[in-house]
Amino acid sequence: MCTKEESSFNEVHWVGHLNPDSDSIMCVIGAAFLYGGIPTRTGPMNKESEFILEHFGVKPPLLVKDYQDKRVALVDFNQRTQLQSTINMEQIAALIDHQWKTGTKKHRFR
Numbered sequence: 001m002c003t004k005e006e007s008s009f010n011e012v013h014w015v016g017h018l019n020p021d022s023d024s025i026m027c028v029i030g031a032a033f034l035y036g037g038i039p040t041r042t043g044p045m046n047k048e049s050e051f052i053l054e055h056f057g058v059k060p061p062l063l064v065k066d067y068q069d070k071r072v073a074l075v076d077f078n079q080r081t082q083l084q085s086t087i088n089m090e091q092i093a094a095l096i097d098h099q100w101k102t103g104t105k106k107h108r109f110r
C-alpha cells in the first residue's frame with residue numbers, strides 16, 4: 001500500500017466520456033481526490049454540473065482538448081465511440097465505473 005503522494009496515478013489525467021454529464025464531472029474529481037492525478041473533462045459542463053460544483057464550492061475539472069502523450073484513466077465510460085479522439089488505447093492506465101450492461105455485446109469496450 002502506498003500513500004496518495006506515492007501513487008502511480010499522480011500524473012494521470014482522469015477523464016470521462018464526450019459531452020460530459022454530472023457522472024463524468026463528479027467521478028473525475030472524486031477519483032483524483034482518492035488516487036491522485038488531474039481531474040479533466042472533454043468539453044463544456046452542463047447546467048446541472050455547474051450548479052453542483054458552485055453549490056459545493058468545487059473547482060471544475062481542467063478542460064483538455066489534446067490528451068496525446070498523457071497517461072489517462074477513464075471513469076463513467078462504456079463505449080469506445082465516447083472516447084475523446086486524441087486518446088489511444090496504449091495511454092489508458094485504468095478504467096473504473098463503466099456501467100456494464102449484461103448481455104449486450106454492442107457496447108463492449110474491447
Ligand SMILES: [Mn+2]
Binds near residue numbers: 017021023024
Ligand atoms: Mn455519464
